[in-house]
Amino acid sequence: MTSAAGARARARTEITSAIKDEARRRLAAEGPAKLSLRAVARELGMVSSALYRYFPSRDDLLTALIIDAYDSLGEAAEAAHAKAADAAPLARWTAVCEAVREWALARPHEYALIYGSPVPGYAAPETTVPPAARVGLLLIGIVRDAHAKGVLTEPVLPAELREEAERMTADLAPGLPPGATAALVAAWAQVYGLVGFELFGQFHRVVEDRDPFFRQAVVRLAQGVGLDR
Numbered sequence: 001m002t003s004a005a006g007a008r009a010r011a012r013t014e015i016t017s018a019i020k021d022e023a024r025r026r027l028a029a030e031g032p033a034k035l036s037l038r039a040v041a042r043e044l045g046m047v048s049s050a051l052y053r054y055f056p057s058r059d060d061l062l063t064a065l066i067i068d069a070y071d072s073l074g075e076a077a078e079a080a081h082a083k084a085a086d087a088a089p090l091a092r093w094t095a096v097c098e099a100v101r102e103w104a105l106a107r108p109h110e111y112a113l114i115y116g117s118p119v120p121g122y123a124a125p126e127t128t129v130p131p132a133a134r135v136g137l138l139l140i141g142i143v144r145d146a147h148a149k150g151v152l153t154e155p156v157l158p159a160e161l162r163e164e165a166e167r168m169t170a171d172l173a174p175g176l177p178p179g180a181t182a183a184l185v186a187a188w189a190q191v192y193g194l195v196g197f198e199l200f201g202q203f204h205r206v207v208e209d210r211d212p213f214f215r216q217a218v219v220r221l222a223q224g225v226g227l228d229r
Contacts, residue, residue: 018044019044022043023040024110026040027110027113032113033120037061040061062122066124066128069107073103073114074131076100077100077103077134079099089143089152089227093225094218094222096135096138096142101194101214105198111196112199135188136188140172142227143176144173152227153228155179157179162178164182190221191218194214
């Protein structure tokens, strides 16, 4: 790469970052439904036609922000898991869940973008799926490791759920007992429900000491999956 080409690449990276930073500020102020490329361009002192060279549409910008948010959340969860790599499965599960909560509390508007109300008129493309799966894959890996070591207590699986549990296992977690997969999917959803309730105010005047409440809640969810220790 020539020096001129390198300078252009650096400039593009810097401008792309500036566009996304301003878009995040507008998300915090107005929410994703009101995100406008023209408004972002105006705040940055750019003509809108110049911004379109970086993000051809509002949906392209939203997708970039969503992927960044999922990746940031995934990195936080993976870092927490790495620190607890030598711990028992239950402790690793708890570390990942607490990292998700800490990230959400630090970045509420990004959490709302990926786990809040759908943005009218926006359909997330397939490119968002791998980043979105990072936390779920961590939790699956923890449960799979416990199963391989013989320390997973398989949950009871109701007959009416067996077919769906077997399908989910084949799609999401091959090799796990179907009962564990079904419980894991339910627990995964409930972790985000707990975080969302706290973040969006539903715990106001209900749960005051929220750190131990969350910790004990995710421990109970793990036990429901079969992680007893």
